[in-house]
Amino acid sequence: MWRRAAAGALREVRLTEVAVAGVGMTRFGRHRNRSFRDLALEAFDAALLMAGLDAGDIDALVLAAESDAFTLQLNPSAVVAGDLGLTGAAALRVEAGGASGGVAVQAAAARILAGLSRRVAVVGVDVTASSLPGDAVRDLYGFSFDAWGEGMTGVTATALYALSWQAWAAREGAGDDDLARVVLKNRANACLNPLAHLPRTQDAAEVASSPLVASPYRRLHCSPLSDGAAAVVLARRADLPLGRRDAPRILGMGAATDLAQPGGRGDMGDFAAKRTAMGRALDMAGLGAGDVEAAEVYDAYAGAEMQALDALGLSADPARELAQGRFGRDGALPINLSGGLLGQGAPPGATGVAQAATCALLVEGQYHEGLQPSRPPRVALADTHGGLCTTATVTLIGRAA
Secondary structure, three states: OEEEEEOOEEEEEOHHHEEEEEEEEOOOEOOOOOOHHHHHHHHHHHHHHHHOOOHHHOOEEEEEOOOHHHHOOOOHHHHHHHHOOOOOOEEEEEOEOEOHHHHHHHHHHHHHHOOOOOEEEEEEEEEOOOOOOHHHHHHHHHHHOOOOOHHHHOOOHHHHHHHHHHHHHHHHOOOHHHHHHHHHHHHHHHOOOOOOOOOOOOOHHHHHHOOEEEOOEEHHHEOOOOEEEEEEEEEEHHHOOHHHOOOOEEEEEEEEEOOOOHHHOOOOOOOHHHHHHHHHHHHHHOOOHHHOOEEEOOOOEHHHHHHHHHHOOOOOOHHHHHHOOOOOOOOOOOEOOOOHHHHOOOOHHHHHHHHHHHHHHHHHOOOOOOOOOOOOOOEEEEEEEEOOOOEEEEEEEEOOO
16 A cells, blocks of 8 residues: 555555556567567557557556667657557656566556556567577677676576576476476467467477577577567556456566676575565565466576576475476466466567466456466466566556455
8 A cells, every 4th residue: 555645635545456457469479570669559459449448548658678679769668659649648668678568567557556647558569589680689688687797708598597497406306307397388378379479289308309508408498589569558447447447456566686697696596586576566465475376477498487486485396386287277376378488479578568468367367268267366476587587576466355
């Protein structure tokens, strides 16, 4: 519960007043003949339609786009605002690596809570698959840690993630079979997601025989470079059409950072910022980790999903519970029903926005056929991070009590 001044008096403003009124997504994949501006417009139009609003009802835009190297725009928020028919609205762009979309959703909610806006569009978009050659993207991502440190050595993001996984796996007794289970689960989920980049049925032998990238990570352990956009419209319930005032709400949110230099951390395998962000989100919501009934977690690499489940407090033994099926479509705690980054795809700016959209649809009982739980989750979690969990966000979406 936060307070702000209004008409000369203090008024209570509850986070649960912020509803996810509309969501929209493009298909994630390779869109060689479409610009990031075109993708952003498609996602925005779909979110606006679901919310029952017009562009003139939106008074702010928060744009998540990871790198100017992909958009070739130094002021993309104003450019996109014009494309969306939002000229005159406040517009800002946020960038936090893979956490960009999660930060954007939280920035939009905070803007509403502060009384600066009534209805905010959040659009996440990137064209990482089509804008640059793969080697150039790999080199660029090497600078997503500390460009003056690891970035200058030529080390790749995959290599740092692999080292992090090795540290965690050695402590937890996890191995290659567990990595394969994550890949098979998430890509099987993607087969039921019509917007997914990699809807593939694979087996453990195919994963194990794919080319080695950075031991033990092989190509099929890694999320793809993807193009795509996702959008959500956030608003206070009172500022929505009657038919959308019961839309899912943001129950809690938290963010945190860690050292950008992984070697300086006490435990390179521990996603400590994620643990801190989760604690803040749960405190704000007045919930415990056991209240989460579905989650979209950041699985840029297969091992990162298990590391996330550990840091978020969603499992005391992720590898064992994964093998037991707890995180499957029909399990007690479905993880990455969308297919995650491994299956749905990974346009960085769009990822966190897409996670929030997925969580809202799950809570509303409107997710894709075959993936929607028969009993909608009361609380769903969206988890993103940038770098090697250098920046982390956790957003809890559900029905207000």
